[in-house]
Amino acid sequence: MNKNEPFTPESIDEQIDQFSTADGNNQPGARVVQSLQTLYAEQQRLAERVWERLAQQVNALNADIHAIDAFSDVPGERIDPLSRIPHVLPNSEQPTASFPKRDQSPEHRRSRPRKMGKRLTTIAASLVALLLISSLFWMFHGRQGTQAGQGVFTATPSTPVPQSVRDQAHQLLRQFHQEVTNWGQTHQYQDRSNGKAYELDYAYNQQGIGEVLDQMVDKARSTADLQAAIDQIQDELTNLHALESNSTDHTSWNQVHRTDSSLLNHYHLKMGTVVVVSLLEQCMRVYQDGQLIKAFLVTTGRYEVPSLPGSWQVIQHQENVTLISAYPNDSPFWFPPTPVRYLLAYHMGAYRIFDSWWRTNYGPGTNFPHHDTGGNPSADNGSAGSIEVPSDAMAWLYDHVQMHASVVIY
Amino acid sequence: MEHRKDQHVIALNNSFLAALYQRHVLRLTTYVYGRVRSREDAEDIVLEVFLAASTQPKIASLSSEKQLAWLQRVAYYKSIDHQRSPVQRSVVPLEEAEAVLISDEDQSPEYLALRNEEDMLLRERLSQLPEQYQLVLQLRFVNGLRSAEIASRLQKSEGAIRMMLSRALNTLREIYAE
Numbered sequence: 165m166n167k168n169e170p171f172t173p174e175s176i177d178e179q180i181d182q183f184s185t186a187d188g189n190n191q192p193g194a195r196v197v198q199s200l201q202t203l204y205a206e207q208q209r210l211a212e213r214v215w216e217r218l219a220q221q222v223n224a225l226n227a228d229i230h231a232i233d234a235f236s237d238v239p240g241e242r243i244d245p246l247s248r249i250p251h252v253l254p255n256s257e258q259p260t261a262s263f264p265k266r267d268q269s270p271e272h273r274r275s276r277p278r279k280m281g282k283r284l285t286t287i288a289a290s291l292v293a294l295l296l297i298s299s300l301f302w303m304f305h306g307r308q309g310t311q312a313g314q315g316v317f318t319a320t321p322s323t324p325v326p327q328s329v330r331d332q333a334h335q336l337l338r339q340f341h342q343e344v345t346n347w348g349q350t351h352q353y354q355d356r357s358n359g360k361a362y363e364l365d366y367a368y369n370q371q372g373i374g375e376v377l378d379q380m381v382d383k384a385r386s387t388a389d390l391q392a393a394i395d396q397i398q399d400e401l402t403n404l405h406a407l408e409s410n411s412t413d414h415t416s417w418n419q420v421h422r423t424d425s426s427l428l429n430h431y432h433l434k435m436g437t438v439v440v441v442s443l444l445e446q447c448m449r450v451y452q453d454g455q456l457i458k459a460f461l462v463t464t465g466r467y468e469v470p471s472l473p474g475s476w477q478v479i480q481h482q483e484n485v486t487l488i489s490a491y492p493n494d495s496p497f498w499f500p501p502t503p504v505r506y507l508l509a510y511h512m513g514a515y516r517i518f519d520s521w522w523r524t525n526y527g528p529g530t531n532f533p534h535h536d537t538g539g540n541p542s543a544d545n546g547s548a549g550s551i552e553v554p555s556d557a558m559a560w561l562y563d564h565v566q567m568h569a570s571v572v573i574y
Numbered sequence: 575m576e577h578r579k580d581q582h583v584i585a586l587n588n589s590f591l592a593a594l595y596q597r598h599v600l601r602l603t604t605y606v607y608g609r610v611r612s613r614e615d616a617e618d619i620v621l622e623v624f625l626a627a628s629t630q631p632k633i634a635s636l637s638s639e640k641q642l643a644w645l646q647r648v649a650y651y652k653s654i655d656h657q658r659s660p661v662q663r664s665v666v667p668l669e670e671a672e673a674v675l676i677s678d679e680d681q682s683p684e685y686l687a688l689r690n691e692e693d694m695l696l697r698e699r700l701s702q703l704p705e706q707y708q709l710v711l712q713l714r715f716v717n718g719l720r721s722a723e724i725a726s727r728l729q730k731s732e733g734a735i736r737m738m739l740s741r742a743l744n745t746l747r748e749i750y751a752e
Contacts, residue, residue, distance in 0.1 A: 171743040173736035177720045180743075192750035196743055199696050199750075204715045207603045210613070214621045215595065221621075222591070222628065484638065486596050501600060501716055503727065521727075 169193075208501060215488060326387065333381045333390045336397045340377065343401070344368045347408055357533045364411065367443050367470035367573075368404050376472075396474075402430055403473045403574035410444055410574070417447040417527075418459035423574070424449060431475045433570050439510075439517075439561075441551060441573040443473065446527045448553065450564065458564070460557040461527035463520065464573075466546030469497055472515050476571045480509035480516070483562070487518070489548070497548045505555065506562035510571040517561065517571075520552035591628045594641060599624075600712055601705075602645050608701025609653040611694060619652045642705075695749045707742040710735060 171179055171193065183189070183197035348363030355362060368374055377400065380393035406423040415421055424440045427433075434454040441448050443464055450458040465471040487502045489495075504518040523530075524538030531546030551573075553561060602623060606616045626648050627633055633641055700708065713724045721739065725732040 170747065171740040173733065173740045176736050176739045176743075180714065180739075192747045193743075195750040196696075196747045199693070200700075200711065200715050200746070203607070203693075203696060203700070204600075204712070206613070207600055207607065208716065210603055210617050210620065211599045214599065214617055214624070217621050218591075218595070218624050221625065480593065482593055482597075484597065485593065486600065488596055488599070500718075503713065503717060505727070521723075 211488065211501065329387055329390050329394075330384075333384070333394050333397070336394055336401075337377055337381050340368075340397050340401055340404075341374060343404065344374060347404075351408075351411060353529070353532055355529075355532050355534075357535060360533075362467050362532055364444060365404060365407060366467050367465070367473050368400065368407075371468055372465075372470035373400055373473050399475060400473060403427070403475075403572075406574045407442075407444055407473075410442060417442070417445045417461070418449070420456045421449070424451070424456075424572075425454075427475075427572050427574060428454060431570070431572060433475075433572070437565055437569040439478075439565055439569065439571045441471070441571070443471065443531075443574065444528075446529070446531055448551070448557075450561070458560065460553055460561075462557075463523060463526050463530040463546055463552045465549040465551075466531055469547075469549045471547070471549055471551055471573060472511050473573045474511075476510040476515075476573070478508050478510060478565060478567050478569045478571060479512075480507065481562070481565075481567045482507050485518070487516075499542065499548065506558045508561065508565060508571075510551075510573075514549055516550040517553060517558070518550060519555040519558035520547070521555050523552055523554075526552070526554060591624065594627055594633060594645075595624055597638060598642050598645055600716065601642060601708060602649060604697075604708055604712075605646050605701050606649050606653060607697040608699075609650070610656060615653075615656045619649055619656060622652050623648045639705075692749055696746060699746055699749065703742055703745065707738050710738045711742055714739060 179193065180197055183191075183194040184201060189195075344365055348365045348369065351364045352361040353364055354360075363369065366372060370378075377393065377397050380396060381390070384390040384393055406427055410421060410423040413421060413423065421442070423442075427440065428438060428451065433451075436453065438451045439448060440451065441462065441464065446462055446464060448460045448462045449456055483506055485504055485507045487499070487504060487507075489498045489500075502522075504521070506519055508517040509515065510517065520543070522538070522540045523536060523543040524540075525534070525536050525543070530536075533545050536543035599620065603616065603620055606619050606623075607613075610616050610619065623645050627645065630644075633644060636644065700711070703711070709728070710724055713719045713727065719727065721735045722732050724730075724739075725735045728735070
């Protein structure tokens, strides 16, 4: 191949491959390929930085709202924090309207000082503690709220919490952790690829829902908060018991399972579309009005970042999404921006269901370190918390599972 | 469980804003990069555009193409604002400039000016390519997909993707052939 030749459709992939590794090559073809690589890498870094700044500013404003609401002393008032954002940010129909500037990194601050950024930083810092609490309750009250089941926030009244309720919550939490530990010690997955053993109930431990429950109890400031935590722990115990019971059930993964039926009964989900995910079997069974209509093998969150067991609802239903990692790019869980065709989200915090076109193998063992036969190293472990589904299965799911459908994971 | 330690991510993840961001940020960045010289300005503008979008929930109901068009229109006005603003001029301290100048022959002012000019031209011409061409380049260079994989994702023929890729690259190649 003459490197002075223009790019040709017939060998475009090979030309790009060759030019991308041709260090020191000053030919126009090599320079354009390498410059594009540099430019796109720079754009990705920019996108990640903007994402952090955007989140920081929106959260600072959210915290501002919660601070006001917490002092409004209106028991039972429910607020959707995200729906309130537009009322706080400057309401602009004109694209040229000015907006608050960012809080500056030291590097940026040196060359270009910003007044508004500093002010926002102060607001964010003063309200961050309140934000942490409010975010947590927002996450979990969502499931108990309206049919929409998301984004509801309960203002926390200032009445003292009875010690008995607090004791009950702590006792139940201890019982939960103990049961997870005990069962996990005697029920483990032996990974042949690295010789390690993993507890089969790891999604319930401190890397998974266990930590969330701890935070719910620790951050509770009212009886209602504690009761919500108790309810959540009880639900998680129900799902944990279903997992334990399912471990001795040899019914084929694509058939109705007794534990599925128990959970549908428990959560009153005999009507409508319900997606049931078995973490143990690494499969998904879809029920319509209590009848099994479809089953797929899936891959759920890896040991370090498990998918969330519980009873949730679809809160996002979207096509053609580019996934952006929530982790910094030096994290082992970081991944480059990744386009997926279909996406359903079942919980705040990057807990989603989507087509993983880079993965060939699904089912038992794929949530642990393994070798994916497709050869893509990204597929050699479980996901980063989401539920990954083959492309054709995801297309079906996207058509048949709508917003607010229930998702039960155990 | 690092997901929950990053509370800021949680708060945004399922909002329409997050969906909008995930869908359009790279394409919008390409657009903004083609309009402003400073990377810091580009970053500020992209942020401001999405903050503006957060005030307009109705964007969620627009088609993907209209969403991108809206974001680009806001970015257009923002970039004009930035070009007019005197505080946006970035200044390299003299000591830093000297350090650059004496480091390498290839870092001569003429060489750096040429590279900056080429860099800016690349950004401009990339942003002026048709949207589909930009998308194909993004899938190739950001996602590392090959022609057949891009064709499968966009439901086009592999030949069409190969043609778009080669045309786009030949257009950009002229910058370095001139």
